[in-house]
Amino acid sequence: MEIRLVSGTVEMLVMEVLSAGASYGYQIGQTVLERSQSLFELKEGSLYPALHKLEREGVLESYWTEHDGRRRKYYRLTANGLKDLERRRAEWQALARGVNGVLGLSGSAS
Amino acid sequence: MEIRLVSGTVEMLVMEVLSAGASYGYQIGQTVLERSQSLFELKEGSLYPALHKLEREGVLESYWTEHDGRRRKYYRLTANGLKDLERRRAEWQALARGVNGVLGLSGSAS
DNA sequence: CCTTATACCTTGCGTGAATAGGTATACGCC
C-alpha cells in the first residue's frame, strides 16, 4: 500500500524528527520511513520544498557541513518551531479524533 | 480550533455516513458534525462537489424526494462504494498509524 | 566507465478543500 501523505502532514513530520535533534534532508527522509514502519515515504519532491519553506518562515535554521567529500545541510528547530510543532500535533490529534469519531473508531484502532 | 480537513477525508466521511443508511446532503453534514463532536465541519463547498463526484464514479446513487415542500436529494452507497469505503478506511488507518508512529503516539492518543 | 547509493534541488502539474455567493422554500414574528 503506497500511501500518499495528506495536506499538512509533511511539515509536521519533518519538524517532529528535528525535535529530537538536528538532522539533514536525506536522513530526515530515512527517519520518517523507519518511524512509520515503512507505511509511507517522505518523497524528495515534498521534503526539500517543505524544508525550505519552514526555514523561510523561521521555523527552522540550517548550516552546511561536509562529510566524506559530500555536502550535508543540517536543519534544526527554532524556539518558534517548537511551539508551532506543538500546535500542529494538537491539530493532527484533534483531526484524527474527529475522523475516527465519524468512522466509529475510538481510542483503539488507528 | 477550526480544523481544516485533509485531502481525501471528505469523501471517506461522506461514504462512512452513508454506510449506515441513505441520507441527504444537509443531513450528512450534520451527522459528520455530531459524530466528530464538533471538531470539524463538512463545508458545503466540499460536500456537494464530493457527492457529485462520488455519484459520477458509481460509488453513490441518488434519488429526489420532497419533504414539507422542499426537495431532498438522497444518496446511498452502491456495492462498489462499500468496497471502496473499506479500502479508504484501511488507508486512513495505515496513514494515521504511520503518522502517529513518527509522532511517538501509539494506540492511545489520537 | 558504469551502476548504485548518498546528497541536494526545482519546476510544473494535478488534485482537493473551502470561500463566496447563488437559488429556493418553510416558519415565526412584527
Add this chain to the structure above:
DNA sequence: GGCGTATACCTATTCACGCAAGGTATAAGG
C-alpha cells in the same frame, strides 16, 4: 406582507500542497 433564520441544493474560483520528473554532485564497488 416583509424580514430573519433555518433548511436545502449548488457552483465558480482560488489557493495550497504533494509529488513526479528530471537535474547536479560525490563516493564506492565492479
